[in-house]
Amino acid sequence: MSETVILVGSTVRTKSMNRIDLAFERLRRENMRGLIAYLTAGDPSPDRTVELVLALERGGADIIELGVPFSDPTADGPVIQRASDRALKAGTTFVKVLDMIRELRKRSQIPIVVFSYLNPILRYGFERFATDAAAAGADGALLTDLNVEAAEPYLSEMQSHDLMPVFLVSQTTSPDRLQQVAKASGGFLYLVSTAGVTGVRDTIASGALPLVERARAATDLPLALGFGLSKKEHMQAIAPYADAAIVGSAFMRVVEETQGALDLPQRLESLAAELKSGLAAQS
Amino acid sequence: MATAAPTLPDELGRFGPYGGRYMPEILVAPLEQLEAVYREAKDDPAFHAELAQLNKNFSGRPTALYYCKRLSEQLGGAEIWLKREDLLHTGAHKINNSLGQALLARRMGKKRIIAETGAGQHGVATATVCALFGLECRIYMGSEDMRRQSLNVFRMRLLGAEVVGVDTGSATLKDAISEAMRDWVASFAETHFLLGSALGPHPYPMIVRDFQRVIGLEAREQFLEANGKLPDLLIACVGGGSNSIGLFHPFLADKDVRMVGVEAGGRGEKLGDHAARFSGGAPGVLQGTYSYLLQDDDGQIALTHSISAGLDYASVGPEHAWLRDQGRAEYVNCLDQDALEAVRLLSRTEGIIPAMESAHAIAEAVKRAPEAKGQKFLVNLSGRGDKDIGIFRENMPDLEG
Numbered sequence: 001m002s003e004t005v006i007l008v009g010s011t012v013r014t015k016s017m018n019r020i021d022l023a024f025e026r027l028r029r030e031n032m033r034g035l036i037a038y039l040t041a042g043d044p045s046p047d048r049t050v051e052l053v054l055a056l057e058r059g060g061a062d063i064i065e066l067g068v069p070f071s072d073p074t075a076d077g078p079v080i081q082r083a084s085d086r087a088l089k090a091g092t093t094f095v096k097v098l099d100m101i102r103e104l105r106k107r108s109q110i111p112i113v114v115f116s117y118l119n120p121i122l123r124y125g126f127e128r129f130a131t132d133a134a135a136a137g138a139d140g141a142l143l144t145d146l147n148v149e150a151a152e153p154y155l156s157e158m159q160s161h162d163l164m165p166v167f168l169v170s171q172t173t174s175p176d177r178l179q180q181v182a183k184a185s186g187g188f189l190y191l192v193s194t195a196g197v198t199g200v201r202d203t204i205a206s207g208a209l210p211l212v213e214r215a216r217a218a219t220d221l222p223l224a225l226g227f228g229l230s231k232k233e234h235m236q237a238i239a240p241y242a243d244a245a246i247v248g249s250a251f252m253r254v255v256e257e258t259q260g261a262l263d264l265p266q267r268l269e270s271l272a273a274e275l276k277s278g279l280a281a282q283s
Numbered sequence: 284m285a286t287a288a289p290t291l292p293d294e295l296g297r298f299g300p301y302g303g304r305y306m307p308e309i310l311v312a313p314l315e316q317l318e319a320v321y322r323e324a325k326d327d328p329a330f331h332a333e334l335a336q337l338n339k340n341f342s343g344r345p346t347a348l349y350y351c352k353r354l355s356e357q358l359g360g361a362e363i364w365l366k367r368e369d370l371l372h373t374g375a376h377k378i379n380n381s382l383g384q385a386l387l388a389r390r391m392g393k394k395r396i397i398a399e400t401g402a403g404q405h406g407v408a409t410a411t412v413c414a415l416f417g418l419e420c421r422i423y424m425g426s427e428d429m430r431r432q433s434l435n436v437f438r439m440r441l442l443g444a445e446v447v448g449v450d451t452g453s454a455t456l457k458d459a460i461s462e463a464m465r466d467w468v469a470s471f472a473e474t475h476f477l478l479g480s481a482l483g484p485h486p487y488p489m490i491v492r493d494f495q496r497v498i499g500l501e502a503r504e505q506f507l508e509a510n511g512k513l514p515d516l517l518i519a520c521v522g523g524g525s526n527s528i529g530l531f532h533p534f535l536a537d538k539d540v541r542m543v544g545v546e547a548g549g550r551g552e553k554l555g556d557h558a559a560r561f562s563g564g565a566p567g568v569l570q571g572t573y574s575y576l577l578q579d580d581d582g583q584i585a586l587t588h589s590i591s592a593g594l595d596y597a598s599v600g601p602e603h604a605w606l607r608d609q610g611r612a613e614y615v616n617c618l619d620q621d622a623l624e625a626v627r628l629l630s631r632t633e634g635i636i637p638a639m640e641s642a643h644a645i646a647e648a649v650k651r652a653p654e655a656k657g658q659k660f661l662v663n664l665s666g667r668g669d670k671d672i673g674i675f676r677e678n679m680p681d682l683e684g
Contacts, residue, residue: 071584119567119582123565123581173312195472
């Protein structure tokens with residue numbers, strides 16, 4: 001296994017490469033951009049999540065963001081709000097999400113980023129979260145409403161368990177702040193392409209490219225663009241400049257439309273494949 | 284004493300460990316803009332002069348301090364004094380904050396206002412100031428709250444506001460705040476989110492408190508003038524906590540003045556039946572702030588219940604959490620039924636019909652007064668009961684027919 005220097009918080013250290021880093025290294029070799037697929041864990045039911053993740057992986061997803069459902073998802077649009085509701089009604093808890101990751105690890109090495117609102121993780125406890133998430137086989141986490149200036153106990157726990165802390169930046173993030181967030185981030189930097197909540201949109205915001213350029217100047221981390229990306233044309237449009245596309249609501253819309261249907265995995269797989277086909281990097 | 288801490292919140296918006304700014308990254312910049320504009324306004328005498336003029340000539344400040352002679356005699360103990368925020372234009376203390384924030388919106392050049400509302404009083408106050416300043420106004424309100432406060436929905440529409448019903452979650456205040464936040468992440472460039480309570484991300488708890496401090500500042504002066512001394516006990520209801528922090532804050536350095544905040548005890552102690560965050564909750568993060576929070580073991584936000592829409596919220600303003608932990612203020616709760624009894628009692632002894640929310644504070648005064656002979660209580664009557672006539676009718680069948 002190769003060695004690399006990774007910045008976590010303000011400390012520089014050397015460690016074995018995490019699955020997220022390996023994925024981006026492979027993508028660079030293949031001259032491809034990454035597809036990061038978001039899935040709300042437990043929708044339509046906790047026992048189906050593993051097969052859905054495997055289907056996304058077969059379709060070409062490079063990294064999975066596994067969403068812990070939350071009762072009050074203030075940053076999400078209606079599609080993920082409803083997904084979260086269904087997952088909670090189906091009895092999904094963070095403990096069950098850990099079970100899913102453990103189960104998945106028996107069959108796949110796809111990188112997993114735990115995606116959650118802060119409160120469920122705060123309740124679970126940062127130390128216990130990092131210990132259990134790492135032990136289950138997760139590779140990183142993104143807590144949507146934990147800002148970098150308040151992240152300290154979380155960051156050190158993530159670091160001691162070799163988990164990548166992923167943070168968001170947006171077009172409104174000031175240059176100084178962008179530096180600060182990039183410095184605390186690991187794995188990749190999540191660029192919010194547009195103002196607004198999560199959800200499917202027709203066009204990519206014009207501010208996305210300038211944001212990528214600013215972020216590129218601030219960090220060597222891979223840059224993943226998300227919010228509103230849902231179709232192959234979006235992938236083709238961002239492939240020249242971003243390292244990965246994050247797609248969530250488009251997948252969750254399929255989950256919603258095919259509630260419990262047997263062909264749900266196939267449909268997710270083909271959507272992932274279609275999106276991935278738009279992500280060849282032009283050389 | 285140390286807990287007076289007039290310098291709080293700190294630079295991260297924290298009151299001790301509470302408060303802060305736990306928000307999607309995209310909202311950090313608009314929150315920083317709001318904080319900067321507020322700090323600039325705070326140092327601008329012209330801003331204060333304009334707000335004071337509006338408070339006086341538009342809202343009707345100062346509000347009266349009123350001694351409840353018949354009620355106090357009937358209870359046979361402490362003297363009960365009311366700070367009459369119910370007499371303000373629009374019927375509750377909410378206008379104090381809406382006016383202040385509307386001036387900030389104008390300073391930021393934002394022409395569109397969004398707000399959440401529970402009981403509808405903040406929505407009405409916000410719709411009112413938007414009419415006054417010619418601003419576009421959209422109010423988010425839980426559909427359950429729209430049902431129980433239908434009169435206020437009509438008032439907001441009459442004032443020119445668009446009222447958007449929210450059906451998600453418990454369809455109450457919490458869900459209205461979430462929906463307003465979702466609007467704001469897309470619209471902040473031209474829109475000010477006029478949050479109505481002393482909660483949410485920094486700088487809101489500070490700004491709302493500062494605009495509501497006028498309650499306590501006036502009351503302290505009026506009480507001294509009438510009694511030659513300060514009150515022994517302050518009592519106010521606590522939903523998000525804006526009227527109570529407005530009353531309490533100017534008295535924090537008066538160490539002999541005790542304070543009690545009254546939360547909604549609802550139907551009883553079971554999770555889901557009340558909004559008693561301090562006795563039934565644990566610290567956590569909801570909608571941008573770290574405070575006491577009603578939640579389950581998995582950190583999911585619990586459903587709440589109160590007969591009063593304005594107290595029906597799963598979290599509580601972070602400064603209250605700090606005051607509570609410091610032992611500077613005490614927090615209790617009052618059952619729906621006891622609040623209803625207080626409505627009837629105050630109506631009949633003093634000719635004042637209180638808002639359902641404020642009745643929780645009255646009930647606590649009624650409970651404590653008989654054992655407190657020789658003491659003087661100052662109760663914040665944060666709003667009037669006109670908006671609640673429908674609820675009173677549902678719950679006082681003996682007065683019908």
